[in-house]
Amino acid sequence: MRVFRYPGRTLAGDYIRSVAGMSLGFGVLLSVPPTPAIIMVFGGVAGVFSLFGLRTVQRHVTKVAVTDAEICNVGFRTSALCWGDLGQIKLRYYGTKRQERGEGGFMQLTLKGGGRSMTYDSGIEGFKYIAWRAAKAARDNDLSVDPASAGNLLALGLDADGEAPPPKI
């Protein structure tokens, strides 16, 4: 069994972002007379960043255990997905302007099956290993991987259609 978690240094940026966003949203809401437009725009901003902050805290306390049989999240609540139940795998890439300078951008792996959905960002330790294990399960379950996910797996050095040795962690 391998256990991974989001290191504090990768979450620091998300904490700063959520605090900055909440300060902006709640700051304007509390300091100016509320009008419907102000409430809608800055209330929306405050809401998005509050959700983002909660998700960051959740990631901070979550541990991900990967075994040959399943992948399991242990945090505020525990959930597990058996590799045999995996029904869909999606690997998305979200770029930023800085990617043009060779930095920035992140990947997001979504696994669905057995009525559960689990999402991991590339900031987690062992992301490549989780992606490799998920790709292997998708092959074993004879799932079709969409072209975007297959391309992103290739960018990680993993072939969705072929056997590959587990990546070094």
Added chain:
Amino acid sequence: MLAYTARRILIMVPTLLAISLIIFVIIQMPPGDYLETYITELQSQGEAVDPEKIEALRRQYGLDRPLYEQYFLWVLGLLQGEMGYSFEHQLPVNDVVGDRLWLSFLVAVSTILFTYAVSFPIGIYSAIRQYSFGDYAFSLLGFLGLATPNFLLALVLLYLANVYFGTSIGGLMDEAFIDQPWSWAKFLSVLEHLWVPVVVIGTSGTAGMIRRLRANLLDELQRQYVMTGRAKGLPPGRLLLKYPLRMALNPFIADIGSLLPQVVSGAAIVSIVLNLPTTGPMLIEALRSQDMYLAGSFLMFLALLTVIGVFLSDLLLAVLDPRIRLEGGATK
């Protein structure tokens, strides 16, 4: 997606602040201020100018304060939905602008929807039936649309409507509704008049969009994965919609960011010709008379449209094509 959305929203904030600073500096750049223009105007008409009155006006409008103080007051006002004071109209900008911002937004959004609704099917048809009669006909129409200035089309339509139908198609509503509060009848009147400016302003954009979509789709249709899909027996419609069209849409969606401000600012001359109660004519007048808060608020409105447009197109692109760009040099 939540993390991506949060990142993009946070980028919007410093962008808008920087734009507001640049706009403020630019509208302050011409020598003098509104009052000096006003004094020159009075002197040219041979009227006496009372220096004490001018000084009192300068204090009243806050023009005697340091520039940074004027800037912060303006930005704080914008955050509260107050856009400052129009010197020329002697009214708060909110009252001067009235419905113009919303009507401009309505015309802009309707024009974009029209552009997409017309160019999307024609672009696809022209690409998959390349060099057919229909392709040539649409291409000819496209080139005509690109080559015809919007204001000229507006003048032609005004002339035709007057000569053949004996009616004026100017304005965005019947005269009875001008300066009246909003009602269902006024809304219907706006909808009734909306199609003319939408067609006039949207024609050149539609023509350009058809050409771009056709070119992108033709590029994609010649790629090997399309041939592989055909060889594997995928139905042509499904193959087209699921793969090459999706790829060809990238520049189409990336255009949203530039389209919104282009439609609003590019419509200024058309608005003058068609007598539309939108922001364009008032912006030109405000810039000419150095009515700084009125001009600044319009320019901030355009900037906000640009930033929102880019934000929307980035989100749509992330949904549409979430692949890593290896040539971009991403690290993860």
